[in-house]
Amino acid sequence: MSAIIGRVDNLRSKFEELGVDAMLVTDDENRRYLSGFVGTAGYLFITQDGAVLATDSRYTEQAGHQAPGYRVDRITGQFDWMPGLISEFGIKRLGFESDNVTVQLLDRFKAATAGSENGAAHLELVPTAGVPLGLRAFKDADELALLQRSIDIADHAFTEVAKTISAGDTEDEIAWRIEVAVREQGAESLSFPTIVGSGPNAALPHHRAGERKIQEGESIVIDMGARYRGYCSDLTRTVVVGKPDDQFKKVYDTVLAAQLTAVESVEVGMTGADADNLARAVIVEAGFGEQFGHSLGHGVGLEVHEAPWVASRVDTKLEAGMTFTIEPGIYISGWGGVRIEDVVVLENGRARVLSHAPKFET
Ligand code: ZN
Ligand code: ZN
Numbered sequence: 001m002s003a004i005i006g007r008v009d010n011l012r013s014k015f016e017e018l019g020v021d022a023m024l025v026t027d028d029e030n031r032r033y034l035s036g037f038v039g040t041a042g043y044l045f046i047t048q049d050g051a052v053l054a055t056d057s058r059y060t061e062q063a064g065h066q067a068p069g070y071r072v073d074r075i076t077g078q079f080d081w082m083p084g085l086i087s088e089f090g091i092k093r094l095g096f097e098s099d100n101v102t103v104q105l106l107d108r109f110k111a112a113t114a115g116s117e118n119g120a121a122h123l124e125l126v127p128t129a130g131v132p133l134g135l136r137a138f139k140d141a142d143e144l145a146l147l148q149r150s151i152d153i154a155d156h157a158f159t160e161v162a163k164t165i166s167a168g169d170t171e172d173e174i175a176w177r178i179e180v181a182v183r184e185q186g187a188e189s190l191s192f193p194t195i196v197g198s199g200p201n202a203a204l205p206h207h208r209a210g211e212r213k214i215q216e217g218e219s220i221v222i223d224m225g226a227r228y229r230g231y232c233s234d235l236t237r238t239v240v241v242g243k244p245d246d247q248f249k250k251v252y253d254t255v256l257a258a259q260l261t262a263v264e265s266v267e268v269g270m271t272g273a274d275a276d277n278l279a280r281a282v283i284v285e286a287g288f289g290e291q292f293g294h295s296l297g298h299g300v301g302l303e304v305h306e307a308p309w310v311a312s313r314v315d316t317k318l319e320a321g322m323t324f325t326i327e328p329g330i331y332i333s334g335w336g337g338v339r340i341e342d343v344v345v346l347e348n349g350r351a352r353v354l355s356h357a358p359k360f361e362t
Helices: 002-012 028-035 060-066 081-089 103-113 131-136 141-162 171-184 199-203 246-265 272-285
Strands: 022-025 043-047 051-055 071-074 093-097 124-128 195-198 219-224 226-228 235-240 297-299 306-310 323-326 329-332 336-339 342-347 350-353
Touching: 002 028, 002 043, 002 131, 002 141, 022 028, 028 043, 028 131, 043 081, 051 060, 051 081, 060 071, 081 103, 093 131, 103 124, 131 306, 141 171, 141 219, 141 226, 141 235, 141 342, 171 195, 171 219, 195 199, 195 336, 199 219, 199 329, 199 336, 219 246, 219 336, 235 246, 235 336, 246 272, 246 323, 246 329, 246 336, 246 342, 246 350, 272 306, 306 323
Parallel strands: 022 093, 051 071, 093 124
Antiparallel strands: 022 043, 043 051, 195 219, 219 235, 297 306, 297 323, 323 342, 329 336, 342 350
């Protein structure tokens, strides 16, 4: 509850810079983050001293329980509620989420407020982008606890399922065992469809899982996550059934060295590009630069991919309290691939690793 008030106050502190006197929040995850309300329909109308959650009759009772800091207004599918709130709070410039609102929805906002006789006629709708998302990059204590739980569930599920993998299992069978293990430990769902890429499929960073049977000696990339009370984990491990060949050892040891180097050397104040380069330099040095085609990592929280972005060409700085993945990989077409991914939080200037699933040893 107090955490929610802190988040709303953080949003209010951006109003001046944004040139708005209220924000209309429409994005599902931003609405959840800023109110605690987990329903899938509704609008937050946040002013300097007011907070209204406008939702329909399916959700008003739930909203009252989940968002105690808000006044809950019952609305219909029409936008006749908007002019009333605008005149009640004397709003002149209303920010909206231009990275979420469709052209159609914006037209409805405009139609609802244009020519209104109760003060909304002079309203200016101000597009803003990435504002709650920017706040969400920093995790408060409540969020870190939930995120850690979702990470622990994924770690545990991976550890248990890894012991069961044998030659002849299909990728789909392994993915299903992971899904069962994640749900049995209390996750509400997977955080994304599990990737199990074996042999040549491991060379495709976003292969999902299929009917291919696992063979001895080949790389198996498993990328998975759990969703616990909204928070998503994201974990990748690469394993082998039986004895890996020399190629695997060379690639795996390079990815592991790159991953550990980034974890140990990333610091508060580095840009996303600086951090990306910590791992990339190790991979380039080993001669696999062309085979590491994706970015080093991404923020993780209510969405499995969110700010901050840890990638070359990202010049925004990494700051204390941010959580993100560190996941270098090497992919060799026709042979296979290796990726290793942990989630970290920046604390006391450095990264603290939140993932504890064991790593394969060559
Ligand atoms: Zn992942
Ligand atoms: Zn990831």
